[in-house]
Amino acid sequence: MDSAKKMTQIAYKAMDDKKAEDIRIIEIGEVSTIADYFIIANGTNSSQVQALVDGVDEALSREGFEPKRVEGHRSSSWVLMDYGDIVVHVFSKEDRLFYDLERIWRDGKTLSIEDLQ
Template identity: 45%
Template sequence: MTASPRAVELALEAAQAAADKLARDIVVLDVSERLAITDCFVVASADTERQVKAVVDGVEEQLRRLGAKPLRREGEREGRWVLLDFSDVVVHVQHGEERTYYALERLWKDCPQIAFTDRDLSRTVEAVAPGAGRR
């Protein structure tokens, strides 16, 4: 069983919303074969607690436009790891230190990744090759 088309659509929109708020290291995982409670995880990093909150707000706003409301929102007070549960999609926005420590991608390494490309290619190019073309 693979993630539903709706779950993939929401996960990719969540990933784009996170990218629009300058989240880093965005990964979309199809966890549908391992978990019965959700189809996709979106994992993103932010450098500060304020940015974590901005990313979370951006994701929630974008998915609401698509008719998805979060069932739960956890960890917002601390701003270090916020979880948004949209049922078919669970979004994890983590401060860089938490991302490194908990390494969700390693825990779910057997799950296939869903390809995500930032629509703003200038951010993608900079993320892949910082300083490219500079002398």
């Protein structure tokens, strides 16, 4: 299994374990050179957003994957975690609706976690 798929699976599971809402995986490698996958999810409040970010960071770090860059901070309602091959977006519910990345990246292919097996 390639590292992008492995990172995506780890990040997805970490967010699912922390009860993220509406986790989406978008394969963008065919339409962009930014990354292979976007993972988009939201929390119900700022504490959960931070818990989701911390969970992803811890899970990927345990497997030896470190972010190249993290944008946003503890009080943010949108945190972007750039791991090179994958980019994780964790939003508040309101900001997710406002920025609507799923619409912007609609040329990508929406996948389920099972598609990565």
